[in-house]
Amino acid sequence: MDEPFRKDLTHLTWDEVYARQAKRAHLVGDWMDALGLKAGDRVLEVGAGPGYVTLVLAVRVGPGGVVYAVDHSAEALGYLERLQNERGIAHIRRIVANAATLEPGGLDVESALVTMVLHHTEDPAGILDNVARQLPAGALAVVAEFHPEGPCEVGPPQAHRVKPEQVQTWCEGAGFVVRSYRRQTPEHYMFVLHRCP
DSSP states (O other): OOOOOOTTOTTSOHHHHHHHHHTTHHHHHHHHHHHTOOTTOEEEEESOTTOHHHHHHHHHHOTTSEEEEEESOHHHHHHHHHHHHHHTOOOEEEEESOTTTOOTTSOOOSEEEEESOGGGOSOHHHHHHHHHHHSOTTOEEEEEEEOTTSOOSSSSOGGGOOOHHHHHHHHHHHTEEEEEEEESSSSEEEEEEEEOO
16 A cells, blocks of 8 residues: 655655655756756755755856755755765755745845745745745746646655646746746646746
């Protein structure tokens, strides 16, 4: 019998969570391209976890840029800190915080990434509201999730996936305009969003 889905991932080691993140490597380039990320940029990553995507972002923005890696788990960000130290990457700023209540104004960001996070949280709309508050007018954000109509070979079971229509409603309520939507794979979809003035 399958174990019930656990949003908080406490049943996994951080090595296992990192390995799960690494299985999405083929999606990350699309996310970065959609944001137009380049050397010197400052990007916010919500729900960074142990940091696979964070490290890829850090390579893209280079030492002249900054990746703000936000996660509620100090242990996850401790794992990321170890990887940073091993690789000599200094331009990732780890922030232990609830992304729905993180005070705006403390970060100097130009774009944001919220990927495969919303189905893990108790307040997805609050997270998107707060991400919008962190961004300047005109900034871009990418929100990506697992599609409920996917084969469910990876990711959460169908009952725990978030419909794109729901994500769009939350995003528009937060002050984003949808620039584009697409299925990246049968399992995954992504929105590219524009922060309203």
